[in-house]
Amino acid sequence: MDLQTDFLVIGGGMAGLVAGTIALEAGVSTILLRKGQSATAYSSGAIDVIGYLPEARQPFSSPEEGLIAISGLYPLHPYSIVGYSDDIAPNAVIDTIVNKTRVSIEWLRNHLEEVNLPLHGTFDSNMYPITILGTTKPTCLVQKTMDFGDLHEREDSVLLFVGIRGYPDFNPAAAAKTYLEDRMAIGEPPHKVVHCMLDIAPFGNSFNISSIEIAKHLDHEGSIKALGDQLKEQADQIGTTHIAFPPILGVHNTQTIKSQLETLTGATIFELLGFPPSVPGLRLQRAMDEIFTKAGGKLLVGFEANSFLKSGTKLTQITASSPRREVNISAKAFILASGMYIGGGISGDEKGVKETLFNLMTVTGDYHSASELLPSRSTHRLAISPTGQPIQSCGLSVDPQFRPVGEEGIEWAENLFAAGSILAGYNYSVEKSGLGVATTSGFHAAKNAIEFLIGG
Numbered sequence: 409m410d411l412q413t414d415f416l417v418i419g420g421g422m423a424g425l426v427a428g429t430i431a432l433e434a435g436v437s438t439i440l441l442r443k444g445q446s447a448t449a450y451s452s453g454a455i456d457v458i459g460y461l462p463e464a465r466q467p468f469s470s471p472e473e474g475l476i477a478i479s480g481l482y483p484l485h486p487y488s489i490v491g492y493s494d495d496i497a498p499n500a501v502i503d504t505i506v507n508k509t510r511v512s513i514e515w516l517r518n519h520l521e522e523v524n525l526p527l528h529g530t531f532d533s534n535m536y537p538i539t540i541l542g543t544t545k546p547t548c549l550v551q552k553t554m555d556f557g558d559l560h561e562r563e564d565s566v567l568l569f570v571g572i573r574g575y576p577d578f579n580p581a582a583a584a585k586t587y588l589e590d591r592m593a594i595g596e597p598p599h600k601v602v603h604c605m606l607d608i609a610p611f612g613n614s615f616n617i618s619s620i621e622i623a624k625h626l627d628h629e630g631s632i633k634a635l636g637d638q639l640k641e642q643a644d645q646i647g648t649t650h651i652a653f654p655p656i657l658g659v660h661n662t663q664t665i666k667s668q669l670e671t672l673t674g675a676t677i678f679e680l681l682g683f684p685p686s687v688p689g690l691r692l693q694r695a696m697d698e699i700f701t702k703a704g705g706k707l708l709v710g711f712e713a714n715s716f717l718k719s720g721t722k723l724t725q726i727t728a729s730s731p732r733r734e735v736n737i738s739a740k741a742f743i744l745a746s747g748m749y750i751g752g753g754i755s756g757d758e759k760g761v762k763e764t765l766f767n768l769m770t771v772t773g774d775y776h777s778a779s780e781l782l783p784s785r786s787t788h789r790l791a792i793s794p795t796g797q798p799i800q801s802c803g804l805s806v807d808p809q810f811r812p813v814g815e816e817g818i819e820w821a822e823n824l825f826a827a828g829s830i831l832a833g834y835n836y837s838v839e840k841s842g843l844g845v846a847t848t849s850g851f852h853a854a855k856n857a858i859e860f861l862i863g864g
């Protein structure tokens with residue numbers, strides 16, 4: 409099968425879907441290829457913009473504070489690249505980075521609201537949602553179901569952590585203990601934190617149930633009443649004001665489930681941040697797919713881009729295959745948003761770090777070649793290190809337009825742009841910047857590609 413489009417996006421995580429939607433909103437016909445699962449769907453679903461400087465212990469109070477520090481210290485960080493443009497005076501670069509990041513994050517928030525995935529929080533400050541371990545982490549925006557309301561303001565607040573029998577990924581007793589110890593250390597409410605276990609048995613199964621099974625079960629009308637009755641009994645006994653669930657409150661009907669449980673118990677219900685498999689990550693992936701397709705995009709899921717044609721300085725065609733079909737897609741501009749190790753855009757082995765489709769040059773976080781990087785140089789002996797694993801900062805080096813470059817600093821093709829976790833120069837796991845970088849680079853790389861299309 410042969411297809412033609414103006415804009416072809418390779419990769420359907422956050423970066424690719426943002427880029428594709430921006431192109432569609434500019435009236436550019438767009439096809440997106442996604443071979444499989446993305447890191448976006450594994451994420452906890454909170455939109456981190458920038459939480460820490462690598463090695464720092466104190467988090468940034470706001471994304472703006474973080475962006476100013478990052479752009480001063482790391483001129484090749486993806487956020488810094490957003491600030492490069494011919495018509496910007498040097499003293500306006502930092503303001504440009506902050507403003508362009510703010511615009512892309514607000515764009516994301518507004519679009520998610522329209523597909524019924526409202527977010528809580530503001531670009532003006534970082535917030536500290538509670539995790540399933542009972543710890544907190546800095547982030548910019550969380551899904552509305554993670555809003556714990558006045559829990560930290562009310563002197564009389566009583567928090568109940570709820571576990572589910574047969575769901576092994578959350579230990580409410582351990583989370584309650586860790587969380588209460590942290591609150592006692594700073595002398596802030598809540599002063600009373602308790603825990604309980606409830607029964608939810610989707611399909612009669614109460615062994616090794618996954619978060620996704622529970623969430624899909626709760627999506628069915630009628631399953632909430634049984635849960636609500638058990639919960640009310642526990643909450644009434646203790647005088648609970650706030651109730652924390654692991655992130656299981658439905659894939660589709662999350663807001664309704666939250667408000668039904670609040671009506672039944674009279675308490676504020678909220679979800680904790682969790683680990684994969686992640687229901688909030690799945691919600692985010694589905695919502696982004698909906699935004700893209702509603703804007704008129706063609707989404708080809710299960711198709712892996714595996715070869716290409718190039719003519720002179722331009723990429724002209726991608727061939728992608730699924731188990732049943734092969735498709736040749738010609739386009740005028742392309743975005744590579746194929747992710748890192750989970751998405752599959754980058755792979756690493758004992759010989760080095762490679763970009764998997766075009767064999768583009770890869771670099772380390774400090775911009776040395778990574779194509780022959782030995783595992784001893786790309787990993788720390790300590791699994792958890794404040795600087796993170798060096799292999800996480802490897803990826804593509806790009807020019808100010810987000811076009812991948814080779815050793816001489818010349819772009820590989822004038823119509824190929826890159827965005828998201830395939831970019832070098834940042835380490836999302838220590839910085840807490842993953843979905844923020846994916847959104848901002850996807851947004852602005854697509855704007856650059858559109859300018860190229862108009863100009864060309």
Ligand SMILES: Cc1cc2nc3c(=O)[nH]c(=O)nc-3n(C[C@H](O)[C@H](O)[C@H](O)COP(=O)(O)OP(=O)(O)OC[C@H]3O[C@@H](n4cnc5c(N)ncnc54)[C@H](O)[C@@H]3O)c2cc1C
Pocket residue numbers: 418419420421422423424441442443444445446447448449450451452453454455456457684711712713714745746747748750751752753765827828829830836840841842843844846
């Ligand atoms: C466990 C975990 C938890 C995280 N939690 C958070 C969090 O709470 N907050 C946060 O901000 N960030 C978090 N992150 C980081 C964040 O998820 C990523 O930085 C972000 O999702 C990257 O988005 P992306 O679009 O660049 O890549 P991905 O989401 O990985 O998407 C890449 C896409 O490219 C596709 N692809 C690859 N190669 C091809 C090909 N040849 N042809 C077609 N398609 C292809 C893949 O199938 C995939 O769809 C987390 C990451 C992980 C792993």
